[in-house]
Amino acid sequence: KQEVTQIPAALSVPEGENLVLNCSFTDSAIYNLQWFRQDPGKGLTSLLLIQSSQREQTSGRLNASLDKSSGRSTLYIAASQPGDSATYLCAVEGAQKLVFGQGTRLTINP
Amino acid sequence: DTGVSQDPRHKITKRGQNVTFRCDPISEHNRLYWYRQTLGQGPEFLTYFQNEAQLEKSRLLSDRFSAERPKGSFSTLEIQRTEQGDSAMYLCASSSKFIRGSAYNEQFFGPGTRLTVL
Numbered sequence: 207k208q209e210v211t212q213i214p215a216a217l218s219v220p221e222g223e224n225l226v227l228n229c230s231f232t233d234s235a236i237y238n239l240q241w242f243r244q245d246p247g248k249g250l251t252s253l254l255l256i257q258s259s260q261r262e263q264t265s266g267r268l269n270a271s272l273d274k275s276s277g278r279s280t281l282y283i284a285a286s287q288p289g290d291s292a293t294y295l296c297a298v299e300g301a302q303k304l305v306f307g308q309g310t311r312l313t314i315n316p
Numbered sequence: 317d318t319g320v321s322q323d324p325r326h327k328i329t330k331r332g333q334n335v336t337f338r339c340d341p342i343s344e345h346n347r348l349y350w351y352r353q354t355l356g357q358g359p360e361f362l363t364y365f366q367n368e369a370q371l372e373k374s375r376l377l378s379d380r381f382s383a384e385r386p387k388g389s390f391s392t393l394e395i396q397r398t399e400q401g402d403s404a405m406y407l408c409a410s411s412s413k414f415i416r417g418s419a420y421n422e423q424f425f426g427p428g429t430r431l432t433v434l
Contacts, residue, residue, distance in 0.1 A: 210358070237421065249322075249407060250359070250425040295358055302372065303349065304409075304423060306358030 208233045208300055212307035220315050221288060227281040227310045229296035234274045236298045241270050241281050244293045244309070253294075254281070286314045318342055320426035322408050328432045329398055336394045337429045341410030348391050349409040349423060350383055352376065359407055365391060398433045405430050 209232045219225055229239070238257045242250040254263045254270040256279070262271040269282040279296055293311045297304040321340045329335050341348045346367050351359035362381070363373045367388040377383075380398075385391040395402055409423040 240422065242425075247430070249320075249427040250409075252422060252424060255422045297358070299421060299423075302347075302364060302421075303361040304351075304359070305361070308356070308358050 208236075208298060208305045210296060210298055210305050210307040212294075212296060212310050214310060215308065216311040216313075218313040218315060219286060221286060223286050224282070224284050225286055225312075227283070227294050227296075227312070229279040229281070229307055231277045231279075231298050231305075233298075233300065234277055236274065236300050238299050239270075239272055239279050240297050240299070240304065241268075241279075242295045242297065244295060246293075250295065283312075288314045288316050290314050320408055320410055320424055322406075322426040322429050324429060325427060326430050326432075328434065330434050331398060331400060333398055334394065334396045335398060335431065336392055337406055337408075337431075338390060338392050339408030339426060340390045341408070342412075342424055345410035345412040345424075346388070347411045347421070348385055349411070350391070350393050351407040351409065353405040353407055353428070354403075362393075395431075398431075400433045403431055403433045 211230050213228045240255045241253045256263045256272040267284040272279045291314050293309040295309045297306040323338045349364040350362040353359040363383050365385040380396045383393045405428045407428045409425045411421045411423045
């Protein structure tokens with residue numbers, strides 16, 4: 207059974223810092239990995255998708271990497287802003303459905 | 317707006333009542349998913365459709381839950397005889413690997429329906 211773990215559970219940093227969120231998964235037989243953002247009480251916004259054959263994806267200040275063999279992914283956020291405050295979730299796809307981690311609650315302090 | 321929509325956004329009901337939620341996927345997406353999210357947790361898979369066929373159901377989906385996608389477009393999720401443990405956010409997502417510009421099976425989520433059972 208696939209299990210996804212995100213560390214840390216919560217993170218608070220001052221504005222402007224670069225930061226890294228971590229995601230690990232137990233079964234390397236995945237089709238892709240998605241990173242999402244969730245604001246309080248809202249749905250999920252897809253940030254990046256990395257297919258299993260890819261090593262990384264970039265979108266603006268976000269960069270996500272994938273190491274399937276070790277079962278790890280990282281989300282790098284450059285020059286953090288208060289508007290980046292949210293919960294970040296990673297999810298792996300296997301057999302047509304997503305398995306999510308519990309998320310990292312990120313707070314960027316002005 | 318061509319995103320995933322869900323209705324209602326909030327539902328408060330008394331224990332034992334039946335509730336039904338609706339999801340309208342992104343136009344032309346052939347796959348539709350339902351997930352449930354409780355406070356402080358990541359979403360958990362409930363069920364998914366390819367066109368009108370329900371292809372997989374999680375063990376989380378007890379006999380009180382039923383989902384349909386009658387014409388391969390919108391979907392409904394019904395919960396019968398609601399219990400307090402059903403209180404959660406119910407999320408719908410859609411995907412299609414055939415849509416230009418969309419990465420393979422990238423799932424797009426709606427705003428969710430928050431259910432509170434009193």
